[in-house]
Amino acid sequence: MDGGILRDRTGGTTVIDGASGYLGIDLGALARNYEKLAAEVAPARAAAVVKADAYGLGAGWVAEKLYAHGCRHFFVAQFVEALRLRPLLAADAAVFVLNGLQPGNENACARDNIVPVVNSLEQWHAWSGMAKALGRTLPAGLQFDTGMSRLGVPPEERAALAGLVSAGGIDVLFLMSHLASADDAQSEQNEDQRTEMERVAAEFPGLDVCFANSGGIFLGKAYHGVLARPGIALYGGAPTAGRANPMEPVVSLDVAVVQTRSVPSGTRVGYGASHVTAGPARLATIAAGYADGLPRSLSGRGAAYCDGVRLPIVGRVSMDSITIDISALPEGRLTLGSRVEILGPNQGLEDVARDAGTIAYEILTGLGQRYRRQYR
Ligand SMILES: *Cc1c(COP(=O)(O)O)cnc(C)c1O
Numbered sequence: 001m002d003g004g005i006l007r008d009r010t011g012g013t014t015v016i017d018g019a020s021g022y023l024g025i026d027l028g029a030l031a032r033n034y035e036k037l038a039a040e041v042a043p044a045r046a047a048a049v050v051k052a053d054a055y056g057l058g059a060g061w062v063a064e065k066l067y068a069h070g071c072r073h074f075f076v077a078q079f080v081e082a083l084r085l086r087p088l089l090a091a092d093a094a095v096f097v098l099n100g101l102q103p104g105n106e107n108a109c110a111r112d113n114i115v116p117v118v119n120s121l122e123q124w125h126a127w128s129g130m131a132k133a134l135g136r137t138l139p140a141g142l143q144f145d146t147g148m149s150r151l152g153v154p155p156e157e158r159a160a161l162a163g164l165v166s167a168g169g170i171d172v173l174f175l176m177s178h179l180a181s182a183d184d185a186q187s188e189q190n191e192d193q194r195t196e197m198e199r200v201a202a203e204f205p206g207l208d209v210c211f212a213n214s215g216g217i218f219l220g221k222a223y224h225g226v227l228a229r230p231g232i233a234l235y236g237g238a239p240t241a242g243r244a245n246p247m248e249p250v251v252s253l254d255v256a257v258v259q260t261r262s263v264p265s266g267t268r269v270g271y272g273a274s275h276v277t278a279g280p281a282r283l284a285t286i287a288a289g290y291a292d293g294l295p296r297s298l299s300g301r302g303a304a305y306c307d308g309v310r311l312p313i314v315g316r317v318s319m320d321s322i323t324i325d326i327s328a329l330p331e332g333r334l335t336l337g338s339r340v341e342i343l344g345p346n347q348g349l350e351d352v353a354r355d356a357g358t359i360a361y362e363i364l365t366g367l368g369q370r371y372r373r374q375y376r
Pocket of ligand 1: 049098177178212213214215229230231232233
């Protein structure tokens with residue numbers, strides 16, 4: 001990983017000795033994941049969902065890399081994310097705002113070439129009003145609620161919207177919807193939503209469909225439309241629960257040891273003394289805690305690794321540190337400044353998520369700002 005040197009985006013370098021944690025982001029693996037997903041949906045195209053700072057990995061880095069690998073459609077959730085991303089991308093890349101058009105953003109969207117996903121009749125009126133005022137056609141995606149009850153035009157607004165669409169003023173780039181259970185290949189909700197999406201397409205003839213998220217891509221061709229919207233799979237998360245993960249890991253996390261100690265049997269460890277040693281033990285305190293995105297629910301459950309050896313988290317996860325039991329390692333193996341693996345070959349995103357009682361998405365998007373980020 002670049003021998004202790006951090007390369008920034010301008011090609012400059014910074015020495016990175018002494019960080020508390022090292023978050024490795026493998027842009028090569030990201031690009032290979034993109035190409036795998038693009039091949040899976042071909043001849044449809046693959047977009048990239050880069051909301052929440054590309055699931056915590058850096059939207060600028062991710063978008064730039066994927067643009068170089070042919071991606072031209074980028075989805076963020078919030079308008080402010082589009083504002084930041086838009087200037088980093090060439091004009092032939094489209095930036096879409098999934099959460100839709102909020103009052104007050106119309107001007108900036110039109111001016112900066114940000115494409116709203118229109119989620120309601122109200123948003124349609126605001127956007128087509130803007131188009132009229134500017135005397136030009138404006139682009140939009142149209143999202144429909146096919147059974148998730150979260151975002152999108154509800155069924156009872158479809159007929160009215162169809163009339164407005166055919167009246168012109170807005171260039172509808174695609175009809176879209178989002179799958180609520182795509183990570184569960186057995187769920188009948190997938191087929192229900194797909195059928196509903198077919199009805200939508202029939203009511204808006206001649207328009208393209210953008211449908212599958214990561215999980216949807218692996219539900220098969222019928223879910224692809226012309227444009228798929230993977231997020232988590234790009235970043236190495238499993239697209240389908242309970243199946244072997246076909247994606248390459250993108251993220252690694254190593255955290256520094258800040259202190260070690262040997263303690264006798266019966267020693268209390270951490271806040272609330274929720275752990276008491278059952279015998280003599282060697283402990284290490286590592287420099288990351290729940291403020292760095294390692295959830296407090298890992299208390300007494302998760303682990304770190306060193307030389308392939310599992311080092312269980314003992315006691316409660318603190319804000320800035322975690323204590324692990326290193327008794328299974330040879331004495332002296334871990335000292336001040338050594339690093340242990342939190343995400344890597346021994347323990348993936350899905351493992352940490354399971355131990356924390358959450359999903360890979362939440363672990364990724366929570367990875368904190370105090371780690372030294374190493375893009376390679
Ligand atoms: C987040 C999101 C995606 C990406 O979902 P993944 O499960 O991460 O692939 C796609 N579409 C919409 C509307 C989303 O909100």
